[in-house]
Amino acid sequence: MNTPATLPIEGLETVYDALAQAIDQAGPDKTELFLVKLALLNAQALADAGLFQQHLQAALQDL
Amino acid sequence: MHQPTTQPRPSIYYPYQVFQPWLPSQHGAQPRQKVVIVGSGPAGMVTALELARHGVASVVLSAELQFSQGSRAIVFTRRSMEILQQVGVAERMTEGGLPWRFGNSYYRGQRVFRMEAPHDADDRFFPMLNVQQQYMEEYLHDACAASPLIEMRWGNKVLGVTQREGSAEVLVDTPEGEYTLESDWVVDASGGRSAIRTAMNLQMEGASYEGFFVIADIRIDLPLPTERLAFFDPEWNPGNTILMHREPHGIWRVDYQLPEGETPEEALRPESLKARIDAQLAMIGHAGTPWEMDWSSVYSARTLTLPDFVHGSVIFTGDAAHLLPIFGVRGANTAFQDAQSLGWHLAHVVKGLAGPRLLANHSAERVGAAREIIAESGKSVRFMTPPTRGFRLLRDAVLSLSLQHAFVRPLYHWRTSRPHEYTHSMLNSRGDDNALFTEGPAHGAPPRNIRLAADDYLLDHLGGGFDLLYFTEAGEVPETIQAVVRQARERGVALRVSAVGHDGPVAGADQSFADADGHFRARYGVRASGAAYLLRPDQHVCARWLTLDAHRLQAALTAALPQ
Numbered sequence: 001m002n003t004p005a006t007l008p009i010e011g012l013e014t015v016y017d018a019l020a021q022a023i024d025q026a027g028p029d030k031t032e033l034f035l036v037k038l039a040l041l042n043a044q045a046l047a048d049a050g051l052f053q054q055h056l057q058a059a060l061q062d063l
Numbered sequence: 064m065h066q067p068t069t070q071p072r073p074s075i076y077y078p079y080q081v082f083q084p085w086l087p088s089q090h091g092a093q094p095r096q097k098v099v100i101v102g103s104g105p106a107g108m109v110t111a112l113e114l115a116r117h118g119v120a121s122v123v124l125s126a127e128l129q130f131s132q133g134s135r136a137i138v139f140t141r142r143s144m145e146i147l148q149q150v151g152v153a154e155r156m157t158e159g160g161l162p163w164r165f166g167n168s169y170y171r172g173q174r175v176f177r178m179e180a181p182h183d184a185d186d187r188f189f190p191m192l193n194v195q196q197q198y199m200e201e202y203l204h205d206a207c208a209a210s211p212l213i214e215m216r217w218g219n220k221v222l223g224v225t226q227r228e229g230s231a232e233v234l235v236d237t238p239e240g241e242y243t244l245e246s247d248w249v250v251d252a253s254g255g256r257s258a259i260r261t262a263m264n265l266q267m268e269g270a271s272y273e274g275f276f277v278i279a280d281i282r283i284d285l286p287l288p289t290e291r292l293a294f295f296d297p298e299w300n301p302g303n304t305i306l307m308h309r310e311p312h313g314i315w316r317v318d319y320q321l322p323e324g325e326t327p328e329e330a331l332r333p334e335s336l337k338a339r340i341d342a343q344l345a346m347i348g349h350a351g352t353p354w355e356m357d358w359s360s361v362y363s364a365r366t367l368t369l370p371d372f373v374h375g376s377v378i379f380t381g382d383a384a385h386l387l388p389i390f391g392v393r394g395a396n397t398a399f400q401d402a403q404s405l406g407w408h409l410a411h412v413v414k415g416l417a418g419p420r421l422l423a424n425h426s427a428e429r430v431g432a433a434r435e436i437i438a439e440s441g442k443s444v445r446f447m448t449p450p451t452r453g454f455r456l457l458r459d460a461v462l463s464l465s466l467q468h469a470f471v472r473p474l475y476h477w478r479t480s481r482p483h484e485y486t487h488s489m490l491n492s493r494g495d496d497n498a499l500f501t502e503g504p505a506h507g508a509p510p511r512n513i514r515l516a517a518d519d520y521l522l523d524h525l526g527g528g529f530d531l532l533y534f535t536e537a538g539e540v541p542e543t544i545q546a547v548v549r550q551a552r553e554r555g556v557a558l559r560v561s562a563v564g565h566d567g568p569v570a571g572a573d574q575s576f577a578d579a580d581g582h583f584r585a586r587y588g589v590r591a592s593g594a595a596y597l598l599r600p601d602q603h604v605c606a607r608w609l610t611l612d613a614h615r616l617q618a619a620l621t622a623a624l625p626q
Contacts (some may be wrong), residue, residue: 036460044470
């Protein structure tokens with residue numbers, strides 16, 4: 001079994017800043033739409049509906 | 064006293080005929096009937112025609128004196144045409160109809176998805192054919208009128224059905240008052256608002272969706288091909304969906320979703336209809352093109368079915384049995400399959416060739432079909448009319464992504480009505496070679512049509528009873544198999560034998576197909592002489608063998624007609 005590739009901390013920091021700025025760029029009215037589009041693009045890149053389900057459950061924790 | 068209107072319904076393209084009501088005083092005492100069919104729509108008339116093909120008489124009761132108000136069902140699938148061919152009206156449908164196979168979805172002025180329905184050279188009929196329902200009903204009615212086994216009674220409204228032991232009593236109101244009609248079986252084909260279903264307090268399972276659509280038929284000259292058009296989230300109707308279809312006689316169907324909170328009454332006001340149709344025409348680049356309204360109505364999407372279609376002597380069929388969404392042309396196209404199925408199942412029970420288990424099978428198969436449609440079309444409905452905030456967000460995200468990203472575009476495609484495959488039917492033979500085939504229609508599937516010559520197809524030659532396709536290069540069907548066929552026929556079972564693969568007549572076969580190029584055998588996955596398929600009277604496969612023998616043919620026939 002392949003060990004899933006992980007994002008090194010520098011990469012995670014880049015994603016952190018970029019996502020924050022993109023949410024601001026989308027604006028309050030379009031934030032949800034933007035995030036759903038992003039999730040669908042990520043799901044397509046992930047190519048694994050089961051793994052996506054796991055991510056959904058993880059993200060629903062501790063809201 | 065029931066007084067249906069005697070004024071022809073208004074229409075700018077269809078001349079309504081007003082039929083004379085059937086009055087009890089003009090007829091003698093009413094004998095007990097075998098089958099009474101309530102409703103003269105597509106489900107009722109196809110049931111009557113199928114019963115008649117199998118030699119069973121029926122009385123069809125229609126509350127009205129005329130055909131359908133407005134065009135209603137306008138898109139008929141290939142399988143529907145194959146069923147209508149069986150009852151003799153396919154030619155008239157084809158003559159007046161508009162065939163098509165492409166659908167287009169637009170978002171922000173861009174065509175983001177094009178649906179292409181496959182059209183095989185072996186198929187006689189196009190994937191879709193547009194014909195207004197009044198014409199379809201007229202063709203079916205003419206076929207019913209030509210049958211000595213079908214009695215149409217216009218202006219006969221059913222007030223109630225009382226179940227007795229082994230029969231039912233139907234209370235009928237007419238323009239001169241009431242009479243009762245006793246019948247072994249009552250088929251309720253009276254449509255989505257069935258009063259019989261309501262009176263029997265039968266609950267349907269499934270979901271109703273919020274959100275209304277207006278249907279409007281307009282006469283307009285638009286230089287556009289016969290293709291389905293769908294517009295998502297247009298500027299004039301934000302967040303909602305518009306559909307357009309070309310109909311014969313210069314008519315276009317425009318369907319549009321209502322803004323949240325608007326009532327159907329508000330939406331059907333003439334000025335509201337005009338403003339919206341004008342806005343839609345402007346959006347597609349035809350502002351100012353003159354048009355005239357023919358008919359308008361409102362519908363909402365529902366995915367509901369009775370969990371059992373047979374209740375004592377009463378059998379529900381078509382919309383009386385289930386309410387299915389319009390997306391994917393599910394209404395009449397499902398009703399034809401229901402009626403074709405009911406026709407042969409009920410006929411074989413009435414004739415004593417099978418027991419009540421055969422009707423239980425009909426119910427199981429068609430409830431299964433309705434549930435399959437509900438699961439499939441639920442996806443379309445959730446895309447067309449998102450039921451929650453989450454579904455709306457996802458739909459909007461897909462619209463937005465579809466402008467640049469191909470991977471989401473197939474989500475626009477609502478699956479179109481197709482024949483249900485009775486894969487797990489109890490009528491399927493257990494001891495055959497179904498699992499050993501690598502090609503061809505499997506257990507429960509409809510047959511594959513074959514182009515035999517110009518304007519000559521396999522399905523032109525099948526139906527009306529069981530069909531045995533026997534593949535042989537020899538000039539004779541083995542005597543042991545012929546003996547089983549003879550025994551079945553002596554019992555009263557209609558069974559036609561078609562030989563495939565021999566050039567010339569085949570002894571023991573009613574007809575033969577040479578199949579010189581082997582195309583027929585290839586489509587049916589047959590590699591050697593001696594293979595066979597057994598088709599039920601609705602043409603669905605119930606057994607297939609790599610090598611048929613008399614014993615296994617007998618077993619398959621026994622399984623297909625349970626006592």
